Every structure is written in structure tokens, then in C-alpha cells.
Amino acid sequence: MTLKFPSAAEAAGRTLGDEEVAAAERVIRSGMLNAVWGTEAKALEREMAELCGARHAVACSSGTAALHLAVVAAAPDPGDEIITTPLTDFGTVAPILSQNAVPVFADVDPLSGNLDPAAVRAAITPRTRAIMAVHLFGAPAALDELRAIADEHGLMLIEDCAQAWLGELPDGRPVGGVGEVGCFSLQQWKHITCGDGGLVVTDDDALARAMRLFSDKGWDRAGGRHHLSFGLNYRMTELQAAVARVQLARLPGVVAARRRWALRLLRELAGLPGLVLPDPRGHAWWYFPIVLPGGGATELAAKLAADGIPAQAGYLAEPLNRAPLWDGPMYGTSRFPLSAPPAACPEADRLVGETLLIVDLNENYTADHVAAIADGFRRYVQISGIDPS
């Protein structure tokens, strides 16, 4: 089979056009490429805040930087704990370590792969400061339950929306606004991109100020060269911001197209034995995840991939609580702030090792792409007779 699938590594799989070229040119010709003195990043922040219905948006250099700003807003003391999921990009976890806090991994729901609220509740200790929820593959996490747990224990709720641009709760509320801080990524493989870039949104004036200061060396730029708090340089450039503004305007169309293709694929795959299809409510469709409760995801993904279908098993080489880094030092020879290896998360292990298969989803698919994916599944799922338990 020779049908080529659009990839996010190529123009065919990105929604980038003349407007982005013009935006980058506009910045270069202006002579001002830095956001401190430019206008593009400030405009992007206004447009993002408006899109999210948030009081503030802060632009920064990556999704990881955005999550670092959120951890700064949570203000853990060294050694405090932040509960998160082992099924995520390392960009969720690195900022916790960077602030000398301890990532505590809670297990996930066996179907959605999102944090299991009961596991989060069980992981809370007197040192817990925040919960970082990830909307995995674009499916909304159990935000109402997590919000209730956070409120009960006086914890901050951070939403990692890197994979969930325009994701919604089942009742239609947008993701990113239930937590005190919502974080977004503009990295190459996300719904929209400027190569690398990040955005945080919040309604809290004090948190917005703390995050903005951290992103610019603790310098408030209001008067004099005073450094008011510890910070790094996490600034977005004007080039990134100008491109991101165009991408943000395209976002509703990108997500609508992905939703159309995903719903079509859901219809095509409905009823195939042994597959649990994703819940479409509020889904932003970064990937199209399928769970095989009886196992066999690795074998099935390999057969589909051999036929040219963009499928892969597991998402990660191992859940992040099993990453090799926990065995070594963190800074120099010190393991601070870690004292014990991360706890086991058996549902995450099972998803990554046996049951989770993800298929690329792209706004530039055609009906032929969806049909080819569905044909592939029909071919192998029925031949191999995957146990429909």
C-alpha cells in the first residue's frame, strides 16, 4: 500500500502558510526580534487570554518552560511533593525537579491513561503542594474530581494542556481554566506550532506576576535594573510569537478538522472486537488512542506500521516513574530532593507494555487516510481474533 500519510515533520502535515511567512518577515524587517521591546509576544498573550477566557497569558520559550512557570507559581519548598502522571512528556516532570521538588507519580485510568483521582488522593502527604494533571492525547483529565481533591487539601491544580488545545470537559467548559494555571506547548508536533514555544494562562494576578518575573530573570522592567526574585530567561522571541499568532487564529479550524476525522474513524472502527475506542467528548485529538484490554498492542501496531499506517504501541519506552534517571544523581553527585525511588503504577505499566496503541491523527487527512486506517484494523483484528473481553 502506497498511501502517504501527512506527518507533522513535513509541510503536508502542518497548517502553515503565507500568513506565517509574512509574519516572520514583518518581524525581521522591523529590526526588533526580542519580545521585551517588541509587540508580537504581547499581542499573542492578549489573544491567548481572550481565546481561553483568562485574565492573563504569559508567553515563554517552550511547553516545558510553561510548566516550569506553573511550578514556580505553586511555590513548593525544596523537598515538597507534586503529584503527577507517569504517562506524559518529560516536560511535565523536569520542572518539578528543577525547583528541587519531588515528583510523586499516581497511577492512571486503564482506558483513558489520565490520572486516576483515587490514586491521586492516596498519594497526598503533608508535603504535597500541587497536582499536575495532563490531558493525555487531548482527552480531558478528570478535572472536577481533581479540583475537589485539590480544594479539600489546599493544593494548587496545574493543567498540562500541551496535547489538548481547545480540549473541553464533557460539559463543554474549556480545559486550562479549571486549574489555577493552564500550560500549552507550541512545539513542532503539537496541534499548532512555532517550532518551540509555550503559553501559560491564569486568572490570578499574583501568580501571573510571579510567572512573568521568573520568565525574565526576576526583572519587572517597570523601573531600574532591580531583580526582585530568582528567575531564568524563558522569553519567547518575536519571531516565534508572530508565527504563533497566525497559528492561534488557525487553531479552531485545525481542531475542527481533527475532530471530523476522529469521529469518522470512530464510526469506522465501531464494533471491532477487542478494541476500546476513545471517548470523543471534549477530545482535542492530538493522537487517536485505542486500548486493547486483552493485550497485543505491540504486535498489532507492528503489523499496521508495516503496512504504512502511522500506528505505534505504548507512547513511551517506559512510564516516567520507571525512567533510568531515578537511579542516578540529580545535581552533581547529590540525589536531593529524592529519597526513595518512585512508586509503582501498574496500570501505566500495562498501558505502555501491553494495551495502548496510538494512531496519528492529522487535520490534513482525507477520507482515504481514514479508510486505510480502518481497513488495516479490520484486516488484523479479525484475523488475529483479539480476545473481545
Ligand SMILES: *Cc1c(COP(=O)(O)O)cnc(C)c1O
Ligand atoms: C510536548 C509536551 C510537553 C513539553 O512541551 P515542549 O514544548 O516540548 O517543551 C509537556 N507536556 C506534554 C503533555 C507534552 O505533550
